[in-house]
Amino acid sequence: MKYEVVMGLEVHIELATESKLFCACSAKFGADANENVCPACAGMPGMPAVTNKRAVELGIAAAIVTNSEITRIMTFDKKNYFYPDLPTGYQITQWSAPICRNGWVEVETSAGKSKITLKQIHIEEDAGKLVHDTRTNTSLVDFNRTSVPLVEIVSNPDFRTSDEVIAYLIKLRSLLSFAGVSDCKMQEGSMRCDVNISVREAGSAVLGTRTEIKNMNSLKAIARAIEYESGRHITALETGCETLIQETRRWDDNAGETFAMREKENATDYRYFPNPELMPVYISDEWINEVRESLPEMAHEKYLRMTEKLGLTEYDSKIITGSKNLSVIFDETLKFFNKPKEVVNWIIVDLLSIAKGDNKGEDDIVIDCEKFAKIMNMVDSKIINRTVGKKLLVKVFEDGIDPEAYVKENELGIAADTGFLEHIIREIISENEKSVAEYKNGNQKVIGFFVGKIMKKCEGRADPQYVNELLRKILDNTDL
Amino acid sequence: MLNIENYEAMAKLKLPDNEREWINIRADMLISSFAELEKINTDDVNPMVTVLDLQNILREDITVKMLSREEILSNAPEQYAPEQYDGYFQVPRTLE
Amino acid sequence: MDCFITDYKTGAALNSGCVVLEDSIMQKGRLTTAGSKILENFISPFDATVVSRLIANGKKILGKTKLNEFGIGRVSQDRPDDISGAVTAVADGVAETGLCNDFSGTVRRQAAEHGLCYIHPTYGTVSRYGLIPAISSMDQIGVVCRDLAAGFDILSVIAGSDPNDGAMYPDKVYSYSAASAAAGKNLKLGVPRNVLDLADEAGKSAVMEFAKQFDTAEECELKYFCVYSQVMYILGCAEISNNINRYDGIKFGYRTNNYKTLNDLYLNTRTEAFGLDTKLAAVMGSMVLSQEQYTPYYEKAMKIRRLIKESLEFDKYDIIVLPSGMKGDPYKQNALYALATLAGLPSVSMPYHGGGIHLIANVKNENALYTAWEVTKQ
Numbered sequence: 001m002k003y004e005v006v007m008g009l010e011v012h013i014e015l016a017t018e019s020k021l022f023c024a025c026s027a028k029f030g031a032d033a034n035e036n037v038c039p040a041c042a043g044m045p046g047m048p049a050v051t052n053k054r055a056v057e058l059g060i061a062a063a064i065v066t067n068s069e070i071t072r073i074m075t076f077d078k079k080n081y082f083y084p085d086l087p088t089g090y091q092i093t094q095w096s097a098p099i100c101r102n103g104w105v106e107v108e109t110s111a112g113k114s115k116i117t118l119k120q121i122h123i124e125e126d127a128g129k130l131v132h133d134t135r136t137n138t139s140l141v142d143f144n145r146t147s148v149p150l151v152e153i154v155s156n157p158d159f160r161t162s163d164e165v166i167a168y169l170i171k172l173r174s175l176l177s178f179a180g181v182s183d184c185k186m187q188e189g190s191m192r193c194d195v196n197i198s199v200r201e202a203g204s205a206v207l208g209t210r211t212e213i214k215n216m217n218s219l220k221a222i223a224r225a226i227e228y229e230s231g232r233h234i235t236a237l238e239t240g241c242e243t244l245i246q247e248t249r250r251w252d253d254n255a256g257e258t259f260a261m262r263e264k265e266n267a268t269d270y271r272y273f274p275n276p277e278l279m280p281v282y283i284s285d286e287w288i289n290e291v292r293e294s295l296p297e298m299a300h301e302k303y304l305r306m307t308e309k310l311g312l313t314e315y316d317s318k319i320i321t322g323s324k325n326l327s328v329i330f331d332e333t334l335k336f337f338n339k340p341k342e343v344v345n346w347i348i349v350d351l352l353s354i355a356k357g358d359n360k361g362e363d364d365i366v367i368d369c370e371k372f373a374k375i376m377n378m379v380d381s382k383i384i385n386r387t388v389g390k391k392l393l394v395k396v397f398e399d400g401i402d403p404e405a406y407v408k409e410n411e412l413g414i415a416a417d418t419g420f421l422e423h424i425i426r427e428i429i430s431e432n433e434k435s436v437a438e439y440k441n442g443n444q445k446v447i448g449f450f451v452g453k454i455m456k457k458c459e460g461r462a463d464p465q466y467v468n469e470l471l472r473k474i475l476d477n478t479d480l
Numbered sequence: 481m482l483n484i485e486n487y488e489a490m491a492k493l494k495l496p497d498n499e500r501e502w503i504n505i506r507a508d509m510l511i512s513s514f515a516e517l518e519k520i521n522t523d524d525v526n527p528m529v530t531v532l533d534l535q536n537i538l539r540e541d542i543t544v545k546m547l548s549r550e551e552i553l554s555n556a557p558e559q560y561a562p563e564q565y566d567g568y569f570q571v572p573r574t575l576e
Numbered sequence: 577m578d579c580f581i582t583d584y585k586t587g588a589a590l591n592s593g594c595v596v597l598e599d600s601i602m603q604k605g606r607l608t609t610a611g612s613k614i615l616e617n618f619i620s621p622f623d624a625t626v627v628s629r630l631i632a633n634g635k636k637i638l639g640k641t642k643l644n645e646f647g648i649g650r651v652s653q654d655r656p657d658d659i660s661g662a663v664t665a666v667a668d669g670v671a672e673t674g675l676c677n678d679f680s681g682t683v684r685r686q687a688a689e690h691g692l693c694y695i696h697p698t699y700g701t702v703s704r705y706g707l708i709p710a711i712s713s714m715d716q717i718g719v720v721c722r723d724l725a726a727g728f729d730i731l732s733v734i735a736g737s738d739p740n741d742g743a744m745y746p747d748k749v750y751s752y753s754a755a756s757a758a759a760g761k762n763l764k765l766g767v768p769r770n771v772l773d774l775a776d777e778a779g780k781s782a783v784m785e786f787a788k789q790f791d792t793a794e795e796c797e798l799k800y801f802c803v804y805s806q807v808m809y810i811l812g813c814a815e816i817s818n819n820i821n822r823y824d825g826i827k828f829g830y831r832t833n834n835y836k837t838l839n840d841l842y843l844n845t846r847t848e849a850f851g852l853d854t855k856l857a858a859v860m861g862s863m864v865l866s867q868e869q870y871t872p873y874y875e876k877a878m879k880i881r882r883l884i885k886e887s888l889e890f891d892k893y894d895i896i897v898l899p900s901g902m903k904g905d906p907y908k909q910n911a912l913y914a915l916a917t918l919a920g921l922p923s924v925s926m927p928y929h930g931g932g933i934h935l936i937a938n939v940k941n942e943n944a945l946y947t948a949w950e951v952t953k954q
Contacts, residue, residue, distance in 0.1 A: 089821020527878030531920030555828035
């Protein structure tokens with residue numbers, strides 16, 4: 001019996017706004033519990049909701065990059081339920097007129113290209129966070145995340161493999177991070193994914209019983225969860241050892257299994273109704289064009305520009321455009337040092353390995369691009385050599401030092417003073433007449449010997465290539 | 481007769497019998513009165529969500545720190561004072 | 577009949593310009609209970625916009641007055657309304673004016689019964705920031721006053737757009753004025769026959785006497801009057817049930833001592849602390865918004881609300897005149913006040929000729945009401 005796994009995804013993305021969706025509290029990640037909270041997002045009465053314009057714009061941007069049909073008159077609704085992380089007892093969401101519908105995203109896996117169609121995208125507020133206090137056996141609530149703006153991207157059940165799911169999430173992350181909609185960091189919760197999964201006999205048109213999987217916190221966890229749950233469904237269908245029911249299940253990455261969520265309100269009546277204090281939002285053609293025109297360069301556009309206009313390799317361009325953060329670093333650094341091949345090299349070879357040593361991924365690297373460019377400049381103009389440059393980069397990355405000042409203070413500059421170098425070269429030559437004779441007789445290897453001695457004499461500060469050139473010039477002009 | 485208990489549960493109430501009885505009677509009376517609505521033809525009428533004819537009332541994306549954490553926590557029930565819980569609000573253990 | 581508290585040394589009136597606030601309006605650092613046990617210990621973290629504006633204008637706020645829980649009017653005869661504390665304060669001369677959120681019409685009715693006036697402004701002209709919400713699409717802070725001049729003076733201080741409330745007209749300032757009584761006589765009145773027939777004798781005669789003061793008073797029809805109460809109740813209980821979801825004992829307010837689980841906490845806190853009328857609204861609200869009932873009740877009521885508003889003919893009349901009281905139970909009586917609330921229109925109630933009248937004008941046409949009052953003073 002051949003089975004087909006059918007999946008749909010609900011992806012929640014936190015929008016990159018400064019303030020929350022309906023109040024002016026900071027929406028930034030990482031503050032102490034209940035630090036970014038006002039009476040409205042703590043559920044106190046008396047503060048009417050007022051919609052964040054930037055959140056709407058980022059919603060429009062998300063619609064554009066997913067080829068969606070934008071709803072021209074968009075409204076908000078209230079969804080009623082009780083849970084401690086929902087301080088007002090209702091969530092403001094979009095039930096009847098979501099910001100857009102019917103978009104699509106193209107994904108590519110080793111099996112080829114496929115098109116994932118989207119049912120809709122809607123804007124809604126996030127809930128707070130619950131932490132469990134084991135010593136008192138209670139739960140603790142933090143409202144910092146309450147009312148942070150989200151878009152929920154609902155796909156149609158177009159997925160057939162976990163490869164497709166992973167490729168889709170990577171593509172979504174690329175589209176949305178490059179468009180400036182969100183930083184899409186799963187580890188910080190700004191990108192969260194639930195998977196709806198069912199299994200049917202291959203060739204059947206009827207969908208099997210569907211379960212929803214929640215609590216997968218990384219791409220790897222998602223792949224593992226899909227593997228497990230589809231296996232569970234298939235086993236159930238083949239052996240009848242359990243009856244599949246439509247339910248929500250929680251993925252436990254440590255245990256490697258899904259568990260039924262007992263308290264999950266599978267049959268809650270949310271009593272949706274229109275929010276009367278939020279006026280409708282009319283999204284005009286002008287507004288959509290404004291947003292479209294102000295979109296930053298997207299990953300695939302940048303890739304084309306890098307390979308076709310800047311002459312960079314496909315491999316290098318792929319790495320840079322695989323991360324919005326790296327792309328930004330590339331662009332910014334290029335402004336101060338306009339040699340694309342060099343910049344790319346420094347990023348891929350040097351910066352990435354330093355960051356890895358510090359346990360930072362590409363999306364998390366923070367570097368002062370002007371200082372980064374200065375290092376490249378100094379190496380390029382032979383003020384310092386590359387080895388010194390790499391060491392400087394570590395210092396800029398860790399401590400943010402000023403590379404030019406540091407070089408001066410510590411006298412790391414190449415003895416680029418030709419006169420000084422010449423003097424040293426002539427000194428070494430005069431001390432090693434035998435080797436000079438060997439060179440004159442055709443022994444090229446002696447050059448290495450000389451260069452070594454010269455480098456030692458100027459404490460490694462010289463540029464070996466330059467020394468080599470100058471040495472040969474002098475040797476060839478010396479008549480003994 | 482309305483299934484009061486269903487809607488009580490949605491509203492997170494657990495009415496004592498005498499109150500439920502009172503509410504049942506009032507609810508019946510109200511629902512009977514609602515029958516009048518059916519007589520009015522509303523085909524092709526758009527629901528009115530607000531009397532205001534306004535659009536695009538939007539706020540600039542600026543952060544304002546309105547109250548300190550202490551002020552926000554100060555109204556929490558005293559015996560569950562958030563100071564004991566590192567600034568969190570406390571509830572009985574949720575299941576997850 | 578003016579009654580002021582006077583300074584015993586100088587004889588100057590101490591309470592002229594003094595305002596009381598219904599306890600649904602927040603003052604920073606003070607208790608705001610909205611008449612409910614569930615907020616019995618709630619200290620407001622900020623001032624309502626109307627409060628900031630009163631203070632900036634040099635008005636003195638004397639204190640808070642009591643109200644029905646969340647301002648919800650009673651719907652059954654076995655539970656008569658308590659008298660609004662603001663009405664008492666102004667009637668006793670303790671304050672010159674009082675601010676209330678009178679979506680239910682209770683204060684409009686009681687004001688007229690106690691020889692006072694009430695101004696219920698156009699929806700969207702006074703900020704709801706700092707007002708404990710009951711029905712967000714209908715809440716509007718208005719003024720109890722001895723005479724409309726004092727009332728409109730206060731209203732002009734508090735009305736005007738506020739970035740903290742997104743459901744407001746953009747006008748920054750409203751200034752109210754009455755034309756002369758002579759000019760006022762030209763105001764056209766609409767007198768709904770179908771409503772008048774339901775009024776008590778005092779109400780009927782008040783309306784007829786009032787109409788005589790004007791050159792043009794014609795019969796009009798309030799086509800959907802027979803469903804005003806129902807539409808009002810359905811829309812109102814739905815929004816109220818939603819606006820009280822936040823009261824759960826976790827962040828502020830009353831919290832039960834009797835619970836083990838989270839669900840107990842919710843159930844017991846809310847059951848112990850809400851009054852009967854609030855519970856009724858909560859249950860009915862859940863019902864009309866529930867999946868099967870949404871279309872026949874809530875959506876239907878929203879549609880009829882539109883029909884109600886669109887059926888008014890302010891090209892034919894400037895003011896609709898209604899009696900301020902009616903025969904029958906409170907639920908039916910509410911219909912009198914529902915029109916202004918449902919359609920977001922300005923209205924004024926006042927004592928007249930041994931009874932009371934309730935006048936309604938078109939959006940932002942408070943001046944017609946002010947002028948009509950001028951005419952009655954003659």
